[in-house]
Amino acid sequence: MNDIKISIVIPVYNVEKYLQECVDSVVKQSYKNIEIILVDDGSKDNSPKLCDELAKTDDRIKVIHKENGGLSSARNAGMKVITGDYFVFLDSDDYWTDLDFLKKIVNDKLIMNPDIIIFGYSKDKKLLEEYTRNKDLENQINCDTKKETFRQLILNDKLHSSACNKLFSSNLLNENTFFIEGICSEDIDWIARMIILANKIMYYDDYIYFYRENENSITHSITRKNIIDLVGQIKRVVAYSEKIKNEDYYEWYMNYCAYQYITFLNNVVTIDKKEDISGVVEEMKSYTYLLNYHNNKKVDLVYKFYKLLGYKGILKVLKIFLKIRG
Structure with a gap:
């Protein structure tokens, strides 16, 4: 070899x-x-x-x-x-x-x-x-x-x-x-x-x-551009799903998309208040259907809170959770 x-x-x-x-x-x-x-x-x-x-x-x-x-x-x-x-x-x-x-x-x-x-x-x-x-x-x-x-x-x-x-x-x-x-x-x-x-x-x-996390990492400085780019990426991966609807792995690919969606949710609740992303947050409400693909345990947890509390409620819960976790 x-x-x-x-x-x-x-x-x-x-x-x-x-x-x-x-x-x-x-x-x-x-x-x-x-x-x-x-x-x-x-x-x-x-x-x-x-x-x-x-x-x-x-x-x-x-x-x-x-x-x-x-x-x-x-x-x-x-x-x-x-x-x-x-x-x-x-x-x-x-x-x-x-x-x-x-x-x-x-x-x-x-x-x-x-x-x-x-x-x-x-x-x-x-x-x-x-x-x-x-x-x-x-x-x-x-x-x-x-x-x-x-x-x-x-x-x-x-x-x-x-x-x-x-x-x-x-x-x-x-x-x-x-x-x-x-x-x-x-x-x-x-x-x-x-x-x-x-x-x-x-x-x-x-x-x-x-993986060395340094001061230049995105996790330390989430900006409006980061959110806009992330949203664009989610839209792209969801669009690709149209090409594979007849493939037997389609459901599992959609689970991958759902994981990226909760990444978006996590990021928007940690962004600086000075960054106005209210329009983006409202727009991405239409993508909550991705949470129906919740075979991944992390997505499933978000899905359960979403079913109980709705879109705005899950954002509040994630903000509290991430603040506690530090």
Whole structure:
């Protein structure tokens, strides 16, 4: 299986503090047939120089320097030059915790020719260090059909919209599989398109991706633009459902859409009062039907409160809950 080449696309923007640790977690992987694509997205710090220096130390590292265009633009630039059979994204302020990660994925999963492999990520270092891989859960989720795998991913809360905790077959790529640029929450729409294209999706039960939450994270500064972009993404993924109404996994895809809807609800109750989003909140009331697809336990909880309290009531409950949770 060593003939399978894996491309790792790492967008880079002002991360001189973290870049070495990120790249080391890939370069030191026990599986060696890889290429590492560093996409410098117009960084203003020392990151461009660091990228070039890292490329001199390992001929598997390629560097692209481009004008700043945002995360989606950087990922698109990387996808255009990949030569691997599979590819994966790694944000440059994050890193992988298991140096045998790619070897395990290749030996355990790629032999079955999946289109997408989903794995775990967390910002909790303790979880990453102490978690024990559950192969029984893998066997439960990895079913013979896309419908059943989709169903198990939803029921076990293992299908999220992050592009970074998934390995993708390069065969999925075409002119319509690039990220939409210039928006926030770009992963939601892109993942929807990829899972529709995929024939075989698999799950690998281990938390190996450390997500470093920094001061620039969206979770620290939700603005009206964030909400508008998120709404646009939800509308897009719901629109895609029209194309798959006759597919046997349709219901489970709609559960994915419902999960994005509760993300919207969570975000609108935490936004600064100075940001006027009243019109958007009212508009999205028409999407409450998505809560009828509540097989996911988190969506189900919101659904139950919604049935009791209505749209405005669930917004009030979520605001209190999130305030208590901190």
